[in-house]
Amino acid sequence: MSFPFQLVDLTHTLTVEAPSWNGSCGFSHDIKLNYENSTTEVKFRVQQIKMHAGIGTHVDAPAHCIPGGKCIADLTLNELIAPCVMIDVTDKAHARYSVTIDDITAFETQYGPIPSGSLVIFHTGWERFWTTPNEYRNQYFYPSVSKAVAELLLQRNVVGLAIDTLSPDRPSDGFPVHQLILGAGKYIVENIANAIKLPATGAYCLTLPIKTQDGTEAPARLVGCIPK
Numbered sequence: 001m002s003f004p005f006q007l008v009d010l011t012h013t014l015t016v017e018a019p020s021w022n023g024s025c026g027f028s029h030d031i032k033l034n035y036e037n038s039t040t041e042v043k044f045r046v047q048q049i050k051m052h053a054g055i056g057t058h059v060d061a062p063a064h065c066i067p068g069g070k071c072i073a074d075l076t077l078n079e080l081i082a083p084c085v086m087i088d089v090t091d092k093a094h095a096r097y098s099v100t101i102d103d104i105t106a107f108e109t110q111y112g113p114i115p116s117g118s119l120v121i122f123h124t125g126w127e128r129f130w131t132t133p134n135e136y137r138n139q140y141f142y143p144s145v146s147k148a149v150a151e152l153l154l155q156r157n158v159v160g161l162a163i164d165t166l167s168p169d170r171p172s173d174g175f176p177v178h179q180l181i182l183g184a185g186k187y188i189v190e191n192i193a194n195a196i197k198l199p200a201t202g203a204y205c206l207t208l209p210i211k212t213q214d215g216t217e218a219p220a221r222l223v224g225c226i227p228k
């Protein structure tokens with residue numbers, strides 16, 4: 001029996017070059033023991049990972065900016081595995097663009113209201129700069145999401161919001177989307193990939209962060225599931 005979904009990997013591969021929030025090396029992968037130094041008959045390569053919790057495709061839990069809010073390990077599978085909608089704003093998104101209420105209205109006119117309990121995924125096309133970190137970071141100018149849209153998504157009772165940029169907020173605007181979404185106990189996924197391969201509606205998303213105690217952010221494997 002074959003798996004009844006077509007799978008889409010919405011995750012960037014972690015590399016030393018992966019764009020980090022502050023421009024430092026956010027991920028490293030060192031070899032602590034290599035095959036040739038292995039004293040056992042079976043040769044092993046043992047590695048050590050060091051990384052920022054907020055590197056690559058990752059989840060922000062409410063505790064990221066809400067003291068006392070839910071941590072990564074508190075997010076339930078029922079929240080993390082959810083129907084998703086994909087809103088494509090590539091045509092409009094530029095470095096100072098913020099997704100508007102009009103974008104949501106246009107989407108809902110075409111596809112119907114965003115279903116309660118869904119993850120809303122914004123594809124801005126900015127992921128094209130992923131392999132050129134300076135352009136991706138762009139001195140913190142990249143497509144983001146407006147405060148009004150975050151308020152509307154909470155009215156729709158979404159489980160969370162995902163985007164293919166460093167953040168749904170630009171520091172120059174403050175962090176209203178983080179405050180609203182995380183303040184409502186929802187989660188944010190940043191630096192997603194390949195969202196354009198999802199249909200606008202009808203798919204599901206598995207958001208699987210590394211389950212860390214007291215984690216405020218954690219790298220995640222994000223998988224889109226499109227019913228066959």
Ligand SMILES: [Zn+2]
Pocket residue numbers: 060166167168178188190
């Ligand atoms: Zn964030």
